[in-house]
Structure formats: C-alpha cells, structure tokens
Amino acid sequence: GAGVSQSPRYKVAKRGQDVALRCDPISGHVSLFWYQQALGQGPEFLTYFQNEAQLDKSGLPSDRFFAERPEGSVSTLKIQRTQQEDSAVYLCASSLRLGEGYTFGSGTRLTVV
Amino acid sequence: GQNIDQPTEMTATEGAIVQINCTYQTSGFNGLFWYQQHAGEAPTFLSYNVLDGLEEKGRFSSFLSRSKGYSYLLLKELQMKDSASYLCAVRYNYGQNFVFGPGTRLSVLP
Numbered sequence: 001g002a003g004v005s006q007s008p009r010y011k012v013a014k015r016g017q018d019v020a021l022r023c024d025p026i027s028g029h030v031s032l033f034w035y036q037q038a039l040g041q042g043p044e045f046l047t048y049f050q051n052e053a054q055l056d057k058s059g060l061p062s063d064r065f066f067a068e069r070p071e072g073s074v075s076t077l078k079i080q081r082t083q084q085e086d087s088a089v090y091l092c093a094s095s096l097r098l099g100e101g102y103t104f105g106s107g108t109r110l111t112v113v
Numbered sequence: 114g115q116n117i118d119q120p121t122e123m124t125a126t127e128g129a130i131v132q133i134n135c136t137y138q139t140s141g142f143n144g145l146f147w148y149q150q151h152a153g154e155a156p157t158f159l160s161y162n163v164l165d166g167l168e169e170k171g172r173f174s175s176f177l178s179r180s181k182g183y184s185y186l187l188l189k190e191l192q193m194k195d196s197a198s199y200l201c202a203v204r205y206n207y208g209q210n211f212v213f214g215p216g217t218r219l220s221v222l223p
Contacts, residue, residue, distance in 0.1 A: 004155075031209070033210055040215075041216070042214050048210055055209065091155065101158045105155055107155060
C-alpha cells in the first residue's frame with residue numbers, strides 16, 4: 001500500500017480483556033517496528049522484525065505482550081489481560097532497509113477501562 | 114542509558130524563527146532523525162544527520178555536533194501549521210531501533 005496502515009484506529013478494552021492490533025506495512029518494507037507512545041511522551045521501542053524474524057523484543061514490558069509477523073508482511077501486536085497502564089497509542093513503523101528512516105502508521109489508541 | 118533530552122514546550126510567533134535543541138548520549142551514535150507529529154497523527158520524517166554540520170531543507174534546517182552530542186532543528190518563517198510536537202530520535206550501533214526523546218511541543222501564536 002501507499003502507507004503504513006494500522007487497525008483499529010481506536011480500541012476500548014475492559015481490564016483483563018485480550019486485544020490484537022494490526023499493522024500493514026508498506027509493501028516490500030523489510031523492517032517493521034512497534035512503539036508505544038504514552039500521552040505527551042515520545043515513542044518507546046517495543047519490538048522489531050526483519051521479514052518474519054523477530055530480532056529484538058527487549059522493549060516488550062511484560063510477557064502479556066506478544067508480536068508476530070508470520071509471512072513477513074502484516075504484523076499483529078497482542079496484549080493479553082490488559083491493564084490500565086497499557087493505555088497508550090501503539091505505533092507501527094516500517095522501513096525498506098535497516099537503519100533507514102521510518103514511515104509510521106497513524107497508530108492505534110488503546111484505552112483500558 | 115540513552116537519555117535524549119529536549120525542552121518540553123516552546124512558544125513562538127508566526128513569521129519568527131525557532132530553534133529546538135536535542136542532546137543525547139554519544140557512545141555508539143549512528144545517526145539522528147527529526148520527526149514532526151501533529152496531535153493524534155503519525156510522526157512524519159523531517160531530517161536526518163549523521164555527519165557534523167547543517168542540513169537545510171526549505172524552511173527547516175537541522176544541525177549536528179557529534180562531539181558535543183548535540184543537535185538542533187531550526188524552523189524559519191513559522192506558520193500556524195507548524196504547531197506540533199517535534200521528536201528527536203537517535204540510532205545507535207548496538208540496536209536497530211531508534212531511541213526517541215520526549216518531544217518538544219511547539220505552539221505558534223498569531
């Protein structure tokens with residue numbers, strides 16, 4: 001596609017509910033990144049894929065967070081048993097090659113109530 | 114750590130010039146990016162510096178001093194639409210991700 005597409009744009013979840021956030025990167029982009037952005041803060045790194053391989057997941061805050069990219073294109077970030085502190089905007093970004101500037105999606109705003 | 118520091122908020126007048134500073138840890142430095150983010154929208158790429166000096170792109174310029182661990186983004190002829198957050202991001206050798214600063218919220222007043 002022309003840009004990075006994320007869905008849903010907004011998600012309200014009850015505490016304890018599982019959620020799945022989708023990212024469609026730009027076609028052909030090898031690298032895909034997930035970031036978490038709290039209100040008024042800069043994005044914080046969660047995890048990164050090169051093609052289908054998850055090469056770094058050091059930023060995932062707990063084992064409730066899980067990401068996959070099984071065919072090297074679309075990626076899903078899953079959060080199990082959501083808690084209020086998970087409320088944030090989840091940004092996906094892709095780049096054609098490692099180290100190049102990212103193109104970001106518009107993000108998914110998750111609110112846990 | 115990789116602390117990246119930026120002022121939290123700045124205010125400037127339409128038509129003026131504003132400079133947004135960013136300082137970062139120099140060890141392992143491998144490039145610095147500036148992004149613009151309007152409220153509720155995706156960050157968009159503005160500039161990239163990996164060597165010392167000034168990179169100019171229209172009304173926006175970005176400067177880098179690697180020895181000082183310092184960069185600034187210079188916005189000239191400010192317009193109302195420049196009201197946004199400006200994010201400084203650093204790429205380090207030991208990771209593939211970028212480390213972002215907290216962002217500077219710029220308000221342009223008429």
